Amino acid sequence: MNERELVVVGGGPAGMAAALGAAAAGVKDILLLERDQHLGGILNQCIHPGFGLHRFKAELTGPEYADRFVRETLQNPAIEVSLRSFAVKLTNTLKLSYLRPGALEEVKAKAVILATGCRERTREMIPISGSRPAGIYPAGLAQKMINMEGWIPGREAVIVGSGDIGLIMARRMALEGMKVKAVIEIQPKSRGLARNVAQCLDDYGIPLYLSHKIVRIEGSNRVERVIAAAVDGDFCEKPGTRFEIACDTVLISVGLIPENELLEMSGAEIDRKTNAPVANEVNRTSVPGVFACGNACRVYDLVDWVTRDSEKAGAMAAQHIREGK
Amino acid sequence: MQTTEKYDALIIGAGVTGAAIARELSKYKLRILLLEKEAEPAFGVSKSNSGIIHAGTQNPPDSLKGRLCVQGNRLIREIARELGVHFVEVGQLIVVFSESDVPELEKIKREGEELGIENMSIVRRDWLAVHEPNLSPDIPAALYVPSAGIISPYRLVYDLTENAVKNGAVLKTSHKVTGIKRLSGGPHRFEVEAAGDRYQARFLINAAGLFADKVSAMAGVADFKITPRKGEEYLLDKKRENMANHLVFPLPTPTSKGILIIKTSDGNPMIGPTASETGDRRDLSTTDEGFREVLAGARKMMPSVEKGDIIAYFAGLRPAAGKDFIIRHESAAPGLVNVAGIQSPGLTAAPAIAVMVAGLLKDNGLVLTPKKNFHSAREKTTHLFEIPLSRTRELIQKDPAYGDIVCRCEMVSAKEIRDAIRRGARTMDGIKFRTRAQAGRCHGGFCTTRIMKIMQEELGMNAEEITKRGEGSELVREERRHE
Numbered sequence: 001m002n003e004r005e006l007v008v009v010g011g012g013p014a015g016m017a018a019a020l021g022a023a024a025a026g027v028k029d030i031l032l033l034e035r036d037q038h039l040g041g042i043l044n045q046c047i048h049p050g051f052g053l054h055r056f057k058a059e060l061t062g063p064e065y066a067d068r069f070v071r072e073t074l075q076n077p078a079i080e081v082s083l084r085s086f087a088v089k090l091t092n093t094l095k096l097s098y099l100r101p102g103a104l105e106e107v108k109a110k111a112v113i114l115a116t117g118c119r120e121r122t123r124e125m126i127p128i129s130g131s132r133p134a135g136i137y138p139a140g141l142a143q144k145m146i147n148m149e150g151w152i153p154g155r156e157a158v159i160v161g162s163g164d165i166g167l168i169m170a171r172r173m174a175l176e177g178m179k180v181k182a183v184i185e186i187q188p189k190s191r192g193l194a195r196n197v198a199q200c201l202d203d204y205g206i207p208l209y210l211s212h213k214i215v216r217i218e219g220s221n222r223v224e225r226v227i228a229a230a231v232d233g234d235f236c237e238k239p240g241t242r243f244e245i246a247c248d249t250v251l252i253s254v255g256l257i258p259e260n261e262l263l264e265m266s267g268a269e270i271d272r273k274t275n276a277p278v279a280n281e282v283n284r285t286s287v288p289g290v291f292a293c294g295n296a297c298r299v300y301d302l303v304d305w306v307t308r309d310s311e312k313a314g315a316m317a318a319q320h321i322r323e324g325k
Numbered sequence: 326m327q328t329t330e331k332y333d334a335l336i337i338g339a340g341v342t343g344a345a346i347a348r349e350l351s352k353y354k355l356r357i358l359l360l361e362k363e364a365e366p367a368f369g370v371s372k373s374n375s376g377i378i379h380a381g382t383q384n385p386p387d388s389l390k391g392r393l394c395v396q397g398n399r400l401i402r403e404i405a406r407e408l409g410v411h412f413v414e415v416g417q418l419i420v421v422f423s424e425s426d427v428p429e430l431e432k433i434k435r436e437g438e439e440l441g442i443e444n445m446s447i448v449r450r451d452w453l454a455v456h457e458p459n460l461s462p463d464i465p466a467a468l469y470v471p472s473a474g475i476i477s478p479y480r481l482v483y484d485l486t487e488n489a490v491k492n493g494a495v496l497k498t499s500h501k502v503t504g505i506k507r508l509s510g511g512p513h514r515f516e517v518e519a520a521g522d523r524y525q526a527r528f529l530i531n532a533a534g535l536f537a538d539k540v541s542a543m544a545g546v547a548d549f550k551i552t553p554r555k556g557e558e559y560l561l562d563k564k565r566e567n568m569a570n571h572l573v574f575p576l577p578t579p580t581s582k583g584i585l586i587i588k589t590s591d592g593n594p595m596i597g598p599t600a601s602e603t604g605d606r607r608d609l610s611t612t613d614e615g616f617r618e619v620l621a622g623a624r625k626m627m628p629s630v631e632k633g634d635i636i637a638y639f640a641g642l643r644p645a646a647g648k649d650f651i652i653r654h655e656s657a658a659p660g661l662v663n664v665a666g667i668q669s670p671g672l673t674a675a676p677a678i679a680v681m682v683a684g685l686l687k688d689n690g691l692v693l694t695p696k697k698n699f700h701s702a703r704e705k706t707t708h709l710f711e712i713p714l715s716r717t718r719e720l721i722q723k724d725p726a727y728g729d730i731v732c733r734c735e736m737v738s739a740k741e742i743r744d745a746i747r748r749g750a751r752t753m754d755g756i757k758f759r760t761r762a763q764a765g766r767c768h769g770g771f772c773t774t775r776i777m778k779i780m781q782e783e784l785g786m787n788a789e790e791i792t793k794r795g796e797g798s799e800l801v802r803e804e805r806r807h808e
Contacts, residue, residue, distance in 0.1 A: 221797030
């Protein structure tokens with residue numbers, strides 16, 4: 001079995017900052033595992049501007065923001081990057097197994113940082129009843145389809161939830177010629193940043209229905225319509241307020257869940273409601289030597305703060321290694 | 326140009342019933358055609374099946390259902406072995422909430438024994454505390470039925486179909502039957518029109534599930550009606566895989582077996598189903614009421630089940646035609662064998678139904694000559710999620726693509742996706758049912774585009790041509806191509 005000082009799982013903004021933070025704090029032997037074929041994580045599909053205002057005092061797109069860290073990471077002699085590498089197992093003794101094309105690798109580390117990001121909450125978790133036709137996508141998947149592949153998912157869309165990804169996607173689809181007929185938010189105010197409500201909905205004349213929910217999705221093969229209704233203070237449907245919106249696409253943007261299945265496997269304590277690690281300090285977990293940073297630790301609004309806190313996670317791991325616990 | 330192909334046996338419907346019949350008949354020297362209206366086999370009733378291989382309890386001793394279920398429970402083990410389908414005899418518990426209901430369990434046991442079910446026993450709280458520890462302490466007793474088991478319903482259909490085709494049967498998907506004409510004079514007594522082509526057959530086997538009454542009427546027998554009964558099922562996260570050790574049933578009601586806790590061969594526990602009659606044969610919607618009913622029913626038996634455990638849900642339609650199965654040769658339309666009303670326990674009974682149908686064909690003049698070169702075995706499909714890491718290591722050394730993970734929630738490799746396509750998957754649902762990719766907690770959020778690209782590579786499709794489950798369910802409206 002290979003031995004390493006530090007293994008970082010995830011090559012998005014959190015993982016890169018953690019690896020760079022650890023290297024800056026003196027760790028010389030860092031393995032960075034990334035599942036995809038390139039570093040950068042979800043930033044690569046976030047082609048809109050608004051990243052780096054705090055960190056770089058500049059307004060960058062996601063790929064531009066990522067690129068600054070990708071270069072640094074690849075040039076840093078203390079960091080070895082392994083792409084298309086998928087961690088499958090982590091023990092509380094810090095043995096980690098990962099698959100890559102052609103090999104199952106096992107490595108023992110002095111510290112592990114999990115920067116595994118998060119996944120999107122799904123239609124099934126809300127839950128919305130009705131049928132299950134094609135045309136229902138998590139907003140991030142629709143973003144990937146449009147921005148990475150050039151695939152336009154539909155012609156007329158309704159977005160469930162006014163989180164930032166949903167708002168950004170409303171504008172993105174409008175720019176691609178799709179008709180965005182409504183953003184439906186169950187809360188009395190938007191969950192996204194105020195600037196996104198203004199720049200992504202108001203500027204494009206996209207209606208935002210606050211205190212509303214989708215009651216049903218209808219359609220046999222492809223989405224045909226949704227049934228919406230107003231809700232009261234307890235989020236229950238107000239009788240007599242149902243209305244129908246014809247559409248062929250429904251985007252779900254109702255929040256993110258830290259992706260901590262690997263952490264859970266190591267025996268760490270996880271909050272069953274939020275799926276975040278239970279610990280008394282950011283970046284820590286209940287397993288000594290295992291750290292979690294970025295959206296795996298808690299869901300952030302801005303990548304700038306992910307970078308800041310993840311660099312700290314690198315320093316914390318460095319300290320753990322130095323103290324030889 | 327229109328051609329007319331001729332067959333000895335033409336089977337309508339590639340669900341588990343039609344697939345089992347096709348495979349059974351492919352043991353003999355016959356020309357067999359299997360027509361399916363959907364884009365892939367198992368896309369009708371079978372895809373919503375809960376995957377339970379019933380022991381046969383709770384069926385009247387003199388019913389077709391009861392007899393064929395007990396036979397099927399025995400036959401399916403051999404078929405699973407031959408085809409490499411994962412079958413596990415997990416056993417079943419029928420639980421009661423009051424000591425006063427124990428006589429009901431004794432009655433089920435007695436009736437089961439009449440059908441030939443073996444090794445049943447009444448177990449008590451102390452046994453349950455050890456063997457099913459998450460069960461509600463309010464349950465004082467249960468009937469333990471060890472011969473019940475679980476299987477993947479769609480993988481069983483795919484593997485039966487694949488094996489039938491290997492043995493010479495012809496499968497045509499996206500072939501909806503639009504007309505049936507009875508011919509006179511020659512040995513071929515039916516002419517079936519589907520997807521613009523005509524097929525002549527000596528014997529016609531109607532395994533058309535929800536549409537069996539319509540198909541039968543087309544062939545001249547309109548004396549039964551399918552009344553769909555909807556069932557909603559809710560799937561839990563794989564993290565709860567070991568919450569139950571057995572299939573857990575409450576005492577049945579007159580119309581249904583109740584809300585069950587179901588182990589599945591994919592690992593994810595399932596809770597459900599509801600039971601409500603619906604007039605609409607395409608109504609696969611789930612409801613808020615169904616959600617509440619299922620969750621409450623499951624929590625009553627296992628209080629630790631939580632709303633947050635649910636990662637997916639769906640509805641299926643049971644093709645009911647009265648109380649029992651209808652399996653008979655129709656003397657009013659000689660050559661027509663109806664196999665209708667195959668609701669629960671149809672999956673379990675399917676292999677026995679197939680044997681019975683072969684017998685009916687023989688009794689009515691079809692000569693069954695066994696093939697010398699029947700291929701009973703099929704190479705088992707590999708799923709990384711069901712093998713230990715040490716075995717995964719060996720596989721990766723043989724083929725690096727096993728180390729290329731596409732679906733992170735369910736750990737499905739690019740190699741498995743490509744194999745599924747090479748074995749016939751043509752839609753996103755077909756890939757999901759075969760491999761489990763997209764079936765986990767993220768619902769394809771991460772892997773959908775990757776799977777679509779593999780489909781493009783394997784099948785030379787445009788993105789706009791890729792569907793969820795056949796024509797009309799396209800995922801992408803337009804591909805922006807670089808000029």
